[in-house]
Amino acid sequence: MDTIKLVINHVYDFVSEKEILQQADNATAANKALHDGTRAGNDFLGWVNLPSSVTEDFIRDIEDTATALRTRCDVVVVVGIGGSYLGAKAVIDALSNSFDWLQHERKDPVILYAGNNIGEDYLHELTEYLKKRQFGIINISKSGTTTEPAIAFRLLKDLLVGKVGKEEACRRIVAITDASKGALRTLAGTEGYKTFVIPDDVGGRYSVLTPVGLLPIAVAGINIRELLRGAKDMEEATGANTSYEVNLPAIYAAIRNELYRKGKKIEILANYNPKLHYFAEWWKQLYGESEGKEGKGIFPAAVDFTTDLHSMGQWIQEGERTIFETVLSVKEPKENVKIPHDEANLDGLNFLKGKRVDEVNKMAELGTLIAHVDGGVPNILIEIPKLSEYYIGQLIYFFEKACGISGYMLDVNPFNQPGVEAYKRNMFALLEKPGYEAETKAIKERL
Numbered sequence: 001m002d003t004i005k006l007v008i009n010h011v012y013d014f015v016s017e018k019e020i021l022q023q024a025d026n027a028t029a030a031n032k033a034l035h036d037g038t039r040a041g042n043d044f045l046g047w048v049n050l051p052s053s054v055t056e057d058f059i060r061d062i063e064d065t066a067t068a069l070r071t072r073c074d075v076v077v078v079v080g081i082g083g084s085y086l087g088a089k090a091v092i093d094a095l096s097n098s099f100d101w102l103q104h105e106r107k108d109p110v111i112l113y114a115g116n117n118i119g120e121d122y123l124h125e126l127t128e129y130l131k132k133r134q135f136g137i138i139n140i141s142k143s144g145t146t147t148e149p150a151i152a153f154r155l156l157k158d159l160l161v162g163k164v165g166k167e168e169a170c171r172r173i174v175a176i177t178d179a180s181k182g183a184l185r186t187l188a189g190t191e192g193y194k195t196f197v198i199p200d201d202v203g204g205r206y207s208v209l210t211p212v213g214l215l216p217i218a219v220a221g222i223n224i225r226e227l228l229r230g231a232k233d234m235e236e237a238t239g240a241n242t243s244y245e246v247n248l249p250a251i252y253a254a255i256r257n258e259l260y261r262k263g264k265k266i267e268i269l270a271n272y273n274p275k276l277h278y279f280a281e282w283w284k285q286l287y288g289e290s291e292g293k294e295g296k297g298i299f300p301a302a303v304d305f306t307t308d309l310h311s312m313g314q315w316i317q318e319g320e321r322t323i324f325e326t327v328l329s330v331k332e333p334k335e336n337v338k339i340p341h342d343e344a345n346l347d348g349l350n351f352l353k354g355k356r357v358d359e360v361n362k363m364a365e366l367g368t369l370i371a372h373v374d375g376g377v378p379n380i381l382i383e384i385p386k387l388s389e390y391y392i393g394q395l396i397y398f399f400e401k402a403c404g405i406s407g408y409m410l411d412v413n414p415f416n417q418p419g420v421e422a423y424k425r426n427m428f429a430l431l432e433k434p435g436y437e438a439e440t441k442a443i444k445e446r447l
């Protein structure tokens with residue numbers, strides 16, 4: 001299999017090859033536990049064999065539903081928060097034209113997002129824009145009760161029904177939720193929306209290869225078969241019996257845990273391609289919710305280079321030495337743009353004339369890697385041959401698998417997120433939600 005590559009020699013000044021090899025048993029046992037279901041969170045392991053268990057009927061259903069939405073709508077709004085939108089946005093942004101929404105003669109609908117914040121102006125501006133568009137909605141919530149998407153959906157549904165009537169609105173709304181529980185499942189049943197199920201044993205942040213990610217991605221005109229093929233190849237290459245030396249997620253998980261033990265408490269995911277910005281946002285949720293608990297866990301941060309070399313670059317080079325970097329390096333861009341000659345040469349850059357822009361980017365990448373390692377920042381490099389459905393599929397499964405292994409190596413349950421409830425309880429108490437009377441009284445006394 002042609003594959004993404006893991007380059008680890010730039011951590012050797014901080015973690016030796018021997019120390020990495022010493023983690024073989026630990027990492028392999030953690031990987032095996034994900035397959036055998038013998039550790040905490042074993043009711044959330046549906047993602048492990050997901051790519052290889054997808055059926056042709058399922059893919060057709062997704063593709064047909066996507067075609068129906070594409071036929072009826074110029075704009076499709078994906079309503080969801082956290083794992084219910086980040087995976088789709090990560091893949092769509094990685095594989096689309098950066099100026100997609102400005103293209104006039106489009107064959108694919110514009111994909112917009114709502115329900116991932118409670119910004120009043122955002123919702124107003126979105127609904128104003130949609131008034132003039134033929135739009136549809138993919139409403140995604142595993143629990144079916146999350147406040148942010150529920151508020152956005154109320155507004156968008158009212159707008160759509162008012163604009164095209166109940167019957168046509170029903171054809172343009174798809175609900176993706178739990179098989180039987182939650183408000184969204186009930187609503188979809190009453191209204192007769194087309195629905196897809198988020199499997200019980202797949203948590204939100206591991207759900208990009210379920211309808212949660214696949215439907216919006218297919219609506220955007222991206223080939224989900226290739227995405228799944230990439231993920232499936234990575235699933236096969238990282239099975240329970242794969243030996244540690246060639247099991248990329250196991251090695252990545254082991255290194256980051258060794259670095260953490262040595263005081264590297266923050267991992268910065270860096271990219272040199274602006275299309276990967278949201279991939280890092282997806283990754284941040286995956287690792288942050290999975291590992292940040294019981295007073296433990298690497299803090300996942302992200303930067304877009306070279307943009308952020310002109311802002312965060314100073315901190316990374318010379319700030320507190322508690323960080324390491326994982327760099328996403330795309331080998332081959334899709335296009336070929338050469339730097340032109342300039343007669344006046346006022347910027348002194350004629351020495352670059354005729355060179356590809358990517359050559360400059362690659363030298364910035366290499367120069368940064370050397371500088372950061374010299375400055376005490378270990379670097380892990382993930383080489384991606386090109387931004388395609390196939391390699392993004394590999395990368396998704398690679399990071400999911402590594403996250404499960406890493407969480408088990410850290411000795412936490414990587415599949416729960418109890419801490420997220422704290423803000424919700426306070427918000428509901430402050431909003432005087434029925435049933436929260438005691439909490440309302442208690443919190444108001446603290447104000």
Ligand SMILES: O=P(O)(O)OC[C@H]1O[C@](O)(CO)[C@@H](O)[C@@H]1O
Pocket residue numbers: 081082083084140141142143144145146149204205289417420
């Ligand atoms: O799909 P739901 O149930 O609306 O949840 C959305 C997100 O909210 C969280 O549950 C945290 O509150 C995430 O884990 C999840 O991805």
